[in-house]
Amino acid sequence: MDASMISPFVNAIQNVFSTMFQLPVEIGDPRLKTDRKATHDVSGIIGVSGEMVGTIVLSMPMEAAQSIVTLFTGMEFEETSDDFADAVGELVNMISGNAKAEFQRKGVSISCPSVVLGEGHTIAVQSGTPCVLIPCSTDCGEVVLEVALREAEAEVSDDVSAAA
Amino acid sequence: MKILLIDDSKTMRNIQKSVLKQLGYTEIEEACDGQDALSKIGAFNPDLCLVDWNMPIMDGLTFVTTFRQTNKTTPLIMVTTEAEKSRVIEAIKAGVNNYVVKPFTPDLLSERITETLAKCSAGA
Numbered sequence: 453m454d455a456s457m458i459s460p461f462v463n464a465i466q467n468v469f470s471t472m473f474q475l476p477v478e479i480g481d482p483r484l485k486t487d488r489k490a491t492h493d494v495s496g497i498i499g500v501s502g503e504m505v506g507t508i509v510l511s512m513p514m515e516a517a518q519s520i521v522t523l524f525t526g527m528e529f530e531e532t533s534d535d536f537a538d539a540v541g542e543l544v545n546m547i548s549g550n551a552k553a554e555f556q557r558k559g560v561s562i563s564c565p566s567v568v569l570g571e572g573h574t575i576a577v578q579s580g581t582p583c584v585l586i587p588c589s590t591d592c593g594e595v596v597l598e599v600a601l602r603e604a605e606a607e608v609s610d611d612v613s614a615a616a
Numbered sequence: 617m618k619i620l621l622i623d624d625s626k627t628m629r630n631i632q633k634s635v636l637k638q639l640g641y642t643e644i645e646e647a648c649d650g651q652d653a654l655s656k657i658g659a660f661n662p663d664l665c666l667v668d669w670n671m672p673i674m675d676g677l678t679f680v681t682t683f684r685q686t687n688k689t690t691p692l693i694m695v696t697t698e699a700e701k702s703r704v705i706e707a708i709k710a711g712v713n714n715y716v717v718k719p720f721t722p723d724l725l726s727e728r729i730t731e732t733l734a735k736c737s738a739g740a
Contacts, residue, residue: 471719525627526634539627545670546718549697553717557700564624564672 496544516593541565650679
C-alpha cells in the first residue's frame, strides 16, 4: 500500500479526536498486519467501495473505548448498550469520511459503520489487500487504526488477466 | 423555532441537540433517516433541518431532493463526513442552504445555524 494512503488516516484520527473531545493522539510506527485477529476487543468497522475498496477498522481495548466514548458523548454507557456501539460507529465514520476527503476522489463511498465487541474476534479482509496497522497513543489508552485499502482498478485488471 | 435533526447516529443527534439548546432552541424533533424525516416533516413543520448524508434506508441527498420538490424555502443544513468539494457542490445543487463537515466544534455548528437562519430570513 502506498504511504500516501496512510497519512490521511493519521490526520483524520488526530483531527476527529481533537475537534470532538480535545484528546491529543500520538502516532506510532505503522506496520503491516498479517493476521485476521482483531488487535483489541472493540472494533468499529467501515467498508470502502468504488474507485478504492477495502475496510477501515478502529480497534480499541474496552477500557480505552469506554473512556473515549464518555469523553465523546459526555455520558457513561454499558458496553452492551446500543448507545455505546453507536458512539464507536460514529467515531470510525468520522475518521473514514475525513480521510476519504483527502483523497479527493468522487467515486469512493463509505458504508454505514458496524461495531463488533468481544475478545479475540476476527475481521476478514479481502485476500490480496494489505492491511496497515497505525498505532495511536492517547491519554485514554492505546488504540489502533487498521487500514486495508487498494485501488479498484487493480481488481479489474486482475480479473481481466485471469479471464485472458 | 422548530428544528428537525436527521441523523442515524443517536450520539450525533445528542451532540447537535446540546448545541441547539445552548442557542436557545428547544423545539426539536429527531429522525433516524430520510424516510423517517419525510414521515415526520408534515406534522412537525420545521423551520430548519439539519441532515446527515450517509444513512440507511434513505440517505440525506435523496431526502433533500425529495423534500425540495414540494418545499423550496425551509432552510436545510447538511451535517456530514462527506467533505469532498464535489459532494458539497452536489448537495448545494440538490437544495441545501449550508454545509457542515464532521467533525465540527460546537462554535462552528452554532455559527452555521445562525448564518443560515439570517440569510434565509433576509431572502424571504
